[in-house]
Amino acid sequence: MNRDTLLYPLRNTSHTEADASLLNWAQNSVVGQRQQLHQPQNEAALQQLLRDSHGKVRVLGSRLSPGRMLCVQPDDVPLDLSALRGVLAQDAASVTFAAGTPMQEVYDTLTGMDRMLASAPGVIAIQTLAGAMATGTHGQGLQQSSLADEALRIRMVLADGSVREFVRGEADFPAAQVSLGSLGIVTAVTLRTGPFRLFSCHKFAASADTLEQDLPAWNTQHAMSKAWWFVDDNLMHVWNADEASAEDTQAWYANQREVIEHGDNADSSLNDTIDQTLAHMHRDTQIHGKGGKQFRTVTRFRDFTDISGDIYQLFCRGIAVPQINVEIGVPLAQTPQIIRKIKAWYAENKPHMHYPIILRCTGASEAWLSPSHQQPTCFFGFVVYYADDGSLSQEGLHFLSEVEKLLAAEGGRPHWGKYYDPQRYAWREIYPQWDAFRAVREQLDPHHRFSNDYVTALFD
Structure with a gap:
């Protein structure tokens, strides 16, 4: 198997739920066998399982991460914690959820309580709470950071079956916030909450000529900002969101708490660019006709309008x-010069663009292994969709590889739950608390029961 296939594996399109093997969500890696899977129904059963077993342990969660993060060997103990879900406790300022609760359920529950998290949601909400935290899942907005930064307490079953509760303010709490599943098995998380608020999102198209100045300005001037950079056409599609007016709030409630669309005239200024992008995607995936879900990710930009709604309706x-x-976080302060370098590289190489570059910025994170640790960060996101036969555009993958090389050279930190080339990163240099995290891992899991090939390559 060549290196590109290891980094960007092809998709198994013939696998069915009846097969003995377990694949990750993208169906590009076998992560274990169904007969190996354990499904403890509560924390006590999980503790007993750890006491009675001897193999390495891995929680599979929603299996959204690349297969190398989840790989399970024949003697290992893979876990499905889907039974550990729902609200466990609440008070005026926080709600405690079982760790296997899907993020969509977390968001729906909080909305029903007229509460919300300070952190903006990730794009997709089918991942579990513990999995989203462990990989540093984030949204957008300099006034907040990752989901893990909203944790007040993290309850964890350790390798010997004992329970440890990490509390915000303790010296090793930042290690537990983003742990890659390498310290123990999270069973419950207490999240701080705030009053429910609504937001209005202004959408517009703009030239990328002044993106170096515009991107920091958008993020400084607005509560949340997200942008898509169509490099081929030198255009931006931008969402800037701020707290909704009283009038928009009243209209939202009158609309049965559904999203409000503003204006009778939709903006069609990006339609030609959207058609060109769709043509590239159809060629790359060799899917004819309207195609499937992947094409909807682009067509939603056609004839766009401003909207109002809750934070989850707008951004999730x-x-x-x-x-x-692939998503790489770079220091916000260096982002203008990095944008200039990407522009110069693009002008020289004219790479094939499969999908626009996604730009999201967050505030600094307390978590030691968060890509935004100690610094406001701009995340550059890149996507290549699979063809129906499980193949990938080689031109699209070449672009991913080259742009990751550029961002890694600028001190970039990859999103743990996405794809990246580990050979491009000197972990100790880019993570100031790398050795501190390793020390906590050695203390809590001295026999490395929560390790696998992926974790071993990082820390050992």
């Missing part, structure tokens, strides 16, 4: 489609 709008997704 991802369409779950198997893909190779």
Whole structure:
């Protein structure tokens, strides 16, 4: 198997739920066998399982991450914690959820309580709470950071079956916030909450000529900002969101708490660019006609309008489609010069663009292994969708590889739950608390029961 196939594996299109093997969500890696899977019904059963077993342990969660993060060997103990879900406790300022609760359920529950998290949601909400935290899942907006930064307490079953509760303010709490599943098995998380608020999102198209100045300005001036960079056409599609007016709030409630669309005239200024992007995607995936979900991720930009709604309605709008997704976070202060370098590189090489570059910025994170640790960060996201036969556009993958090389050279930190080339990163240099995290891991899991090939390559 060549290196590109290891980094960007092809998709198994013939696998069915009746097969003995377990694949990750994208169906590009075998992560274990169904007969190996354990499904403890509560924390006590999980504790007993750890006491009675001896193999390495891995929680599979929603299996959204690349297969190398989840790989399970024949003697290992893979876990399905889907029974551990729902609200466990609440008070005026926080809600405690079982760790296997899907993020969509977390968001729906909080909305029903007229509460919300300070952190903006990730794009897709089918992942579990513990999995989303462990990989550093984030949204957009400099006034917040990752989901893990909203945790007040993290309850974890350790390798010997004992329970440890990490509390915000303790010296090793930042290790537990983003842990890659390598410290123990999270069973419950207490999240701080705030009053429910609504937001209005202004959408517009703009030239990328002044993106170096515009991107920091959008993020400084607005509560949340997200942008898509159509490099071929030198155009931006931008969403800037701020707290909704009293009038928009009243209209939202009158509309049965559904999203409000503003204006009778939709903006069609991006339609030609959208058609060109769709043509590239159809060629790359060799899917004819309108195609499937992956094409909806682009067509939603056609004839766009401003909208108002809650934070989850506005930003948790991802369409779950198997893909190779690379996302690299770079220091916000260096982002203008990095944009200039990308422009110069593009002008020289004219690479094939499969999908627009996605730009999201967050505030600094407390978590030691968060890509935004100690620094406001701009995340550059890149996507290549699978063809129906499980193949990938080689031109699209070449673009991913080259742009990752550029961002890694600028001190970029990859999103743990997405694809990246580990050879491009000197972990100790880009993570100031790398050795501190390793020390906590050695203390809590001295026999490395929560390790696998992926974790071993990182820390050992």
